[in-house]
Amino acid sequence: MNAESLTRTDLGSAAGIAWTLSTPAAELPAPWSGLAGATTPATVPGEVYADLLTAGLIPDPFDGDNEAKLAWIGRTDWSYRATFSFQRTLSSSKGDRHDLVTDGLDTVATITLNGTEVGRTANQHRGYRFDVTSLLVDGDNELVIDFEGPATAARRLEAELGDPRPASYAHPYNAIRKAASTYGWDWGPDLAGAGIWRPIGIESWSTARIAAVRPLAAPSPDGGGVLTAHVDLEWAAGATEPTKISVEIGGHRAEQDVAPGTASAVIMVEVPDAELWWPVGYGEQPLYPVTVTLGSAPSTGSGIDTWRGRVGFRTVEISTAPDRAGSEFVILVNGRRMFVKGANWIPDDALITRTSRETYLNSIMDARDSGMNLLRVWGGGFYESEDFYDLCDELGILVWQDFLFACAAYAEEEPLASEVEAEARQAITRLSRHASLAVWNGNNENLWGYVDWGWKAKLGDLTWGDGYYSDLLPALVAELDPRTPYTAGSPSSPPKYHYPNDYRHGTMHIWDVWNRVDYAHYRDYPARFVAEFGFQGPPAWSTLTSVVHDQPLDPFGPQMLVHQKAGDGNLKLQLGLGDHLPMWSTEPFHADDWHWTTQLNQARAVGYGIAHFRSLHPLNSGTVVWQLNDQWPVISWAAVDSTGIRKPLWYALKAVYADRLITVQPRPASNGPFDLQPIEGQAPAVIIHNDSDEPWSGTLSITRRSTGLGSETLAEQEVTFEAAPRSAVTIEPAPELITPEDPTAEFLALVAEGAADAYWYFVEDTSLRVHPQDDAATVTVVGDGGVQRVTVRAEALIKDLAIFPDRLDPAARVDSGLITLTAGQSHTFVITAPAPLDEAALTTRPVLRSVNDLITG
Template identity: 50%
Template sequence: MYRQDLHDGWTLRATGGPVPADIAGQTVTAEIPGSTHTDLLAAGLIPDPYLDQNETALAWMHRADWRYSRELALEPAAAGERVDLVFEGLDTVAEVRLDDVHVGRAANQHRSYRFDVRWAADGAARTLAVDLRSALEHAEALRDRLGARPAAYDHPFNMVRKMACSFGWDWGPDLQTAGIWKPVRVERWRTARLAQIRPLVTVDNDGTGQVAVHVEVERSGLAGSQDAALVLRARIGDVEAEAALAPGQDSATVSVAVPHAPLWWPVGHGAQPLLDLDVTLEDAASPTADPLDSWRRRIGFRTVELDTQPDEFGSSFTLRVNGRPIFVKGANWIPDDHLLTRITRAQVVRRVDQALGANLNLLRVWGGGVYESEDFYDVCDERGVLVWQDFLLACAAYPEEDPLWDEFEAEARENVARLTPHASLVLWNGGNENLWGFEDWGWKDRLSGATWGRRYATELFPAIVAELDPTRPYMDGSPYSPATAPEGTHPNDPDHGTHHEWDVWNRVDYSAYRHHVPRFCSEFGFQGPPAWATLERAVRNPDGSPLAKTDPVFLLHQKADDGNGKLDRGLAPHLGVPAEFADWHWATQLNQARAVTHAIDHYRAWWPRTTGAIVWQINDCWPVTSWAAVDGDERPKPLWYALRHAFADRVLSVHERDGRLALAVVNDSPELWHGSVRLRRELFDGTLLAEAHQAVSVGARSVAMLPLPDDVRIPGDPRHEVLVAELDGVRTAHLWVEDVALDLDPTPLDATATPADGGYRVDVTARSLARDVTLLVDRLDPDARVDDALVTLPAGASVTFWVRTSTRLDEGALTSAPVLRTANDLRVAARANDSALVGAPAE
């Protein structure tokens, strides 16, 4: 097999649509892989679509047509040699031509294409052209032919197999990219090639790892190829096995047994050993010749099961790896840059490491994005981050008629097979919120009996997974209630299967998270703006005036329906609504962190009834106000620190159980946690009012609930008192009323900053209760980072923050607002608005 990359020498020009006069007729250098946006941006012909209001200025690109072209001379093919033109990914509606000869068509971003071009292998120079039509206009034409189907947004993204969020989402821009978005190459091969390889991994009870390597070969179709006998070899370390393919046979299975196989575990549960699996295809008549084709991937030995059996609470949803039930500490993953071709392996490493830094053990690849790159799954394999993979449907009714049915089947088959080697992939999911949408979003009347995608979720995808990847579980959708639930159970019933909690954020206060005990919450979250430095770089008023939350440029980077209104209504009962933008920015970031923590503490306290929490979302694809923990410039928001605290192996939190307060002692570590919990009720200034000690012993991967003694759980004056619980350096502070009703000291801290290796040391001591002490260091240096945030200090307690920066900072600025912030200072900031907004209902 000879491979020649075709990434050089390409040009791009517009061929149709409402193209501005200064771009029409221009030919620019194209980078492959790439997109029209990245190429025009590199040529200086369009502004950065992520900055200010440029997204709106580039709406003309939705209806533009394009041509990528380059010269291609294919050396004459040898006797018996096949010559293929391979596109790993085209975005999206494309025709491929060599000179005036049609080579092939594409209409699916989520699959690859292979065209036989042996006829053109004669040494003559030809023009290879890829003509891209507007995906929007293609989708509109199919909508008109098949009939409209409901969707979450105005564009008919459900009519074309393209990244759904390319058409905009409530956190993403509406750019509608086009391009050759994955590698393109020429492949020359003889006799046969490896067309598909699926290593299916299991582990026997005696610890022997079994790998059934299912191989499909493509024979060239040239003289003698059908008559050739072939040999497949598979090797893992020192263990090798082979299988013969008789003339005309195009598939076989090679079985490899690895005694005492080292187990691959999720992060926090063990190591992640990976072994090379090598597969070669040989011509049986030439055993000493070079292989016809070869393939290598890394695999890990582990088993995975999904338990959805009924119990006294409903239908369970428990993920087991190597037989061990796992509490899923997860986040939803969206494409890490809306302009996909800019994402590098180094960027994926940074983002997955941020997920690990937040104590996550699972990422859910959401159905409105893409099947991620090999880099993504490789990095998750290496780090033990579990992957939940959606099939790519989201928030819409999808026609089941052709051509969409065939496209769904082709992309599903290709990607299920492609991802089988990855130990991190543990679950296939039929789509996002489509089953729920059919029930609750008014679809039934609008559909009038038309197809909407149920058969994808309940027939096509499970059949493909059962055929190609039976080692992994499949679920119909998220949310969904499994077949073990009573007939007619709502797909978002919290007592059965998976649940999405979006009444919080959309309609009710975040305290409502604790009104239900879901079996597994696969989506929940709360919004907050990006870091201050991100706003300063990317969201600016055209006249240079200071930013306000009502400015059009800010609102363009706030995609949620009534997003700012929901932020204010979410603030009012808890922190109040500050008038000044800098205070409002801090308050909304803090409220986002508080809301999500409130949910996670609740879910973890109910283990093993509740078996997982997947927050929406870990990452952003551009600078925007959103639910993300890491913003579009890669800066951690306060929410990221909140996730790290709430998902730590060992946490304490206070809950109401059976009508009285109890302390949840959560131990997700592999060791017993035992000791004596110190409980104290004290005034904010540290005056001790009551104290108790309670012995506790919590087994590994377990939770204990300790009823609290009356003298510490019942306050005398809730406006001035706090309950503090501590065990082995783990601490929680419980208050009986919201911040808006507390008499907090607005300036409770003494702080000093001193230079240290790699930055600064900031020592902070509380004279009075200080809630959520945080350093917003990006306000001084956009590249600065701090090791911790959201640290609540009872009176007399101290904390040291370590600031990493290569810039000399003002030490006084490090220890004062607006860099050093607490929840306490928001009582002063919000007071002007309290009378109007405190107590306003969260609708």
């Protein structure tokens, strides 16, 4: 067969194509009126906000109150324009057919080539392909993409769909297939923009091309694996000659002849030496390159089209088996029950085209380094780039992928319905190969909203998305990715019409803690699987003060509140202290203490909840904290702020997500796995959770000690224990250990080889008697090139030590945090910075902090 290979002509800025941005608006608000009729250099892939910022035409939308000042951008139409050269006789553009391929347009766009309309788009979450063979000319070609303002487009589409449907925020983001969070969320700015946000190019081909590949890899019952490659084809008009499809993986190959017009083919390749892919902590992550060639064998390199990717061999199931406590929610990988230690993932930058493989790697390593094994890609964002999923494959991080429906009712009528199906087909097809993909989830909180948030009465007979979650999406997953399980929503409880957020069944979201009640109420829930819960805290000091310029700094200052999107968020930070930590000074306001106290309280609250849920093993099978990352400088639920600084919460997560955990929890004397009772009057019990593949045995030392100088031992007990792999055991301390003489000046310390020390206090910190930080510890600093080591040696109990080098240099980082020491113990913080930091400042407030300095003032 004589046919030219498929080639792609990149039309992005990296290929030297000069794009410009302009607006057809006749009038714009001052001081931007000069942009009307003007052109600005643009980057493709890119977006309006980033282009205007790069050109110096707008201030940083993250800074101060600029977000509101720039709201006109979302109400304005925009045009991207480029001229590119094309020659049909060049090797890079030979072919009978030439397609304009847009991998991502944001969002409502009209495409014009050489003055002729090519097509229209209305979905940020899918790609489009247009045959432009008859429109291209040899020489210069002009491509124009006109975008409707995203704020006005959403309103127009809402009106066309009929009566408004409930949504959680001001914009009708549920009427348009654009990332919901770009219109603003309770942690994100309203920066809904427009742009060519993913690659664009011309694909030239003859005879046929590979339209899609779904290489589904599965283990064989007798060992090894089988790759089932589903290959979709598109044929050029008039193609008459048969061709061949070949699939190669791991040195093994199979091929199949295909006749002209064949729409799809299925080719199976046995890989007898394939090894299983495992999540981190359960095994290795072997990945196998796959090459699919249309027209010849991969080794010849003369095929007319080629697809490449990587796969891993694994199985994933979800068990919702009933038991006497309700019904479980357990993810099984390769038949093994997992304990999920995860976090929710939001878009990693509010200007999404600034993300890269490097930024994804940094953020995913934040998850892995903290002990996480799962990230949930939340439904108000995007189907992420290949870099994200490739890195999760490599690092063993499972991906729970929401379909993109969040906190709203969605119309099931046209034109939305067709877009939803096309988008879902593309997403499932693209992501199905990834070994890390563990869950397809229908929506975020929409089932809960319909049942419990008053939607049902407001909607009447209007559709709200149930047809998507109950029929369309599960059918598409079954058709396109049958090896990955589907859940209808989060939270959800089987059967379908059961209350979605029942702690006894399925997945649960816990938001009364944070919104209404003290974090001690996490213990009210013997939850089976917690897919969302969290508590707020500010970002690093340097991150916060880089954008908040209120003088003096105040939680309720005008710019501070721009960077606090949650309703009454800073009031909830204050109320959330409860009796746990002392209140900061308000006359005058002590910003340093406010910042440290609220960061610490966030860490305490989430760590408290996770320790409780882990102590319920096997009743509880996992937690997915809200949230791992931030997308701009903001007070939020994130563990890592938008500049990459790990907040105290991150260090709490690392401690409580450790494979081997010792925790003290209130329990009745005869506690069984399903016999939780109200905690009033219960005694502290020790739970040892061994979430590893190795047995853990040894001696647990429990001592009741004084908080004073010398940390005097008042009572002690040694208990031998054996914890089998992936199991938990409960130990009841001796009565003399849990009966303090002075609860305000005593605590329990628990030590066992193989785990971090654990502590139990008989009173809250507001009643605890400790020595001042300067009396309780000595601090030394040793410099070594670009690294400084700060060693703290305790003379008495010093609780939750943390060091904040970013207050001296925003680029400085520290390796550890939230360290508790008793007399005679020491800890060394390792600090890296571009230049040595002031040693005196490293050893004093506000850089070196502890609970002691909050209690003693």
